Amino acid sequence: MSTALRRTIFLVILLIAWEAGYRIFDWGWKFPSVLQTLDAFRIGFTEGQLLEATFSSLKRLLIGFSISLVVGTLLGFLFARYRILDDTIGFLVVALQTVPSIAWLPFAIIWFGLTDTSVIFITALGATWTMAMSSRTGILNIPRIYLKAAQTMGVGNGLRMFWQIMVPAAFPHLINGVRVAWAFAWRALVAGELIARGVGLGQMLQDGRNLGDTAMMLCIVIIIAVLGTISDHFFFKRLEDTILVRYGLASGSK
Secondary structure, three states: OOHHHHHHHHHHHHHHHHHHHHHHHOOHHHOOOHHHHHHHHHHHHHOOOHHHHHHHHHHHHHHHHHHHHHHHHHHHHHHHHOHHHHHHHHHHHHHHHOOOHHHHHHHHHHHHOOOHHHHHHHHHHHHHHHHHHHHHHHHHOOOHHHHHHHHHOOOOOOHHHHHHHHHHHOHHHHHHHHHHHHHHHHHHHHHHHOOOOOOOHHHHHHHHHHHOOHHHHHHHHHHHHHHHHHHHHHHHHHHHHHHHHHOOOOOOOO
């Protein structure tokens, strides 16, 4: 039995159990049935703002996530290469990593107002520290012989060394950091959109709560879960496999 078939069977059983639970335990408006959720999807996509909200949230997410990748990777490189930065700023980053990014939302509102900039700032902040520590760990675990061999071949110690040697060698750690940072970015995005102005999945989640529309609320949760699964399986996983095979860290045959 293939993996796809097993997953399909599991989803069918889950949907049947979900609908049966709704009818047997009489959940009422507290948790929607399968049919109510499907109808909420239909109304949201055809008559509501569900599609627009999804694209708006993805736009904010991709901007914030891209910023976190660049800043976090560069910070990790600096921490790994310079002990004084690791002992000072690196120590601060470890402390900041324990602070939920939503705690900075009041500051973001004061600095940028109730705008997209505030949400993007919170989203980037939610993923940057994780990316920084992952890239630091990955670079520190690069065998020294790789760096010495690269220097012998004239790569030097600058940007060329970073992009051609360090990033590929640290990739197994980096891709794990990217996946965790992506999840953190989603959490920060939705939390920021709960009180931000404009159309977004977080704002629609808040509207659903205010209206007691649990079917629409569940639609938002499902959309986020599906987008996260698709991005991980069709992008991050394939990128990981491609890079590992390219640099001889895994076999190309399945």
